[in-house]
Amino acid sequence: MTGQKKTTMEDVAKASGVSYSTVERVLNGRGGVAREKEARVLEWARKLKMNRQLDEVSVRWLRIAIVTQNPDAPYYVALRQGFELAQKTFETCRVTCHLTFFTDLDPRSLTSVIQRASEKADALIVVAYDHPRVIDAVARISRNIPVVTLATDLPGTGRLAYVGIDNRCAGRIAGELMGRFLGPEGGQTIVIAGLRSYLGHEERESAFRTVLRRRFPTCEVVATVENLEDERSTERLTRDALKKYPKLRGIYNLSVGEEGIARALRATKREQSTVFIGHELTDISRSLLLEGVMDAVLDQSPFVEAVRAVEVILQHYKRGTTSGLPLQTPISIYIQENLPPVS
Template identity: 75%
Template sequence: MNSRRKTSMGDVAKAAGVSYATVERVLNGRGGVAREKESRVLEWARKLKIDRSLDEVSARWLRIAILMQKPTSPYYGSLKQGFELAQKSFEAYRVMCQLTFFDNLEPQTIAATLNRTSQKADGVIIVAHEHPVVVDAVSKVVLKIPVVTLASDLPGTGRLAYVGIDNRSAGRIAGELMGRFLGADGGQVLVIAGLRNFLGHEERDGAFRSVLRRRFPACEVVATVESRENAESTERLTRDAFRKYSGLRGIYNISVGDEGIAHALRALGRVQSTILIGHELTEISRSLLIEGVMDAVLDQSPFVEAVRSVEVILRHYNRGAPSGLPLQTPLSIYLQENLPPTA
């Protein structure tokens, strides 16, 4: 190609392996082009630096199906707000973020919801636990459209990307904090997971246990119990644990329900004698840190996760400019003394 002349639509057509008419339809926003060809045309138009603003190309609308739990807990509420922000931020790239909430966490329900919503979608973002039925459903969908896993990964499915924190690192940090807070005397420790089938929860639990076992042998993890992502159940689980384990001095809450644990600690007079470490800086966890009921909170910025996951789908279709945000979102550690100001 003669570098002294401008790139033409014919050059893009040849490089992308499509007709001139296809390139013309894509770059002039006339529609009627399959998403795979459209993506290829935009990719080569960028590579060849055709003389036009590709971000303003009026391509067809992309429909992204976002599947997650109902936003009844602060984390999922923040995720919902993050996706609403992403919808507004990326509107110029003609993307529609369509939120669908699971009726329950049964694998068959998740799979059926995924199968139904993916029929009319160009991409899927999903927060789901690892179960053979779910893995099988995702593995079939990825053969047609890209899937991004969020917060908890589903490896082996062929998903496009995982967006979220390093959950093993989070568990190791929680383990070190627990060990240091409990000190040389150690004590019994309870882990409260949402669902251990969430790979992220399993990774946090395993890494937490590993650090205590290796570096703080005076600390004994006596059990991992499941709240099933039900915030109300954590109070009952906490009360049951104190009845069963007389030496209980620490609780690591991997999932939702810090307020339920706090209710139990207050009622049992165990606030001052129990170390409580949890996840996500919310209005509830902030107030519990200030009160001294919680000792540390690990936060993973769900707003950033939501926006980044939508961007991954857009980049798959060669739309928009990369923000430079990492797929692995940063983890922040908050104690009573370093809480950020409220908005």
């Protein structure tokens, strides 16, 4: 017999600086406790090695609000599937994910959507463009609940973390591939962005241009066009560019709409003579790679990003165990010859 004293609720209350009743409510999942106090109680209960399964404590449910654009684009479809998986995976941590999509790109409308989505939430995950109104709204929200930016960052908002690829690195890779594929002869290229006010898109474009200018001076970026993340407008923009620049030899699409670009290239019989680089490995981009219409695809695993973003929030609330996955997700480069098998 060691005579070692068993940790009690009174011990946890004293260490965490809250009342006994607060500890009792947290450990028995009775609710009515502020988020900060709940996290502190669970932290001290673990530190004091309280004799109970703290990871299975029936604490109140955490509601995560998720705001993204364009529910039909392949990237956002994969995100939605990732959040559905995260909710099932972390069910024992008592977390629910609520997705809200925005289609109106007016900053007033977007900030209203973000504010409404976050009103009854314990955390916010957001994919949004960089605008003073958006920055201000997210900054105000982050003072009350943890915010994770996904795919494109919003620096200066006080967000808890950014989960996604290094978009500058992605742009540099695209520039390197374009320069090498075009060869010494070089030629004219265009960039198709979704919204340049998405920081991630601006970073990709800027890095792409820098690499071509520095390492492949015979390659010239003659235009950047915005499709507003609308797949339907991508084909029209491509057709317009092909008419305006008859010597166009390269297209870097850092947004959506690969199928529309392919239709425009086929219509002008330039699908084999134009280097076409895009993002996200989907059924469509896989097919275009196999046909030789696309030359390379940069993939960032949105499915994994969604799960990791939820995990970051759970870590903040001291729930569950971390997978150890990095916040900066790796970039995979696919060409015709290294496509993974269809799952």
